[in-house]
Amino acid sequence: MTTSNTHLTDTTTSAELDALASAGALRPIGAPAGGGPIADEDELRAILGGRPNLGSAHATGAGASARRQVRLPEHLNAALDDYAAAHSTTPSAVIRDALTAYLNAA
Structure with missing residues (x-):
């Protein structure tokens, strides 16, 4: 074989x-x-299958995750990576959680 x-x-x-x-x-x-x-x-x-989307049963209901790109200063990007690593999560998950909290507070 x-x-x-x-x-x-x-x-x-x-x-x-x-x-x-x-x-x-x-x-x-x-x-x-x-x-x-x-x-x-x-x-x-x-x-x-690769990375699952957040669509059909989650974020958009459309079957595909919307994608946004942002530019971060180096210090903020490093802090995000450090936070994600310290909390055993991903930078994307931290950003989603932070944005949800921010928009719910508005």
Whole structure:
């Protein structure tokens, strides 16, 4: 069994990927929760799907998270990173919480 995915490219087709998977020629990149085989396509999408959006059941109800970009002075950016690390969260979560608190107080 090949243990490298170096033969994959951006142009690898679904059929080629299926053939490689059937031949056992793909290196696993992770395991499903609890180990064992992946139950269905939904579980596979959950493993490989990337970062979840805040949309459909959360922020916008539209299925996609709105994205805003802001520029921060270096000292504020460093303070944000330090705060997020100290509280085991992400800078994005801190910004969302702070903005929610600010707008609710207004």
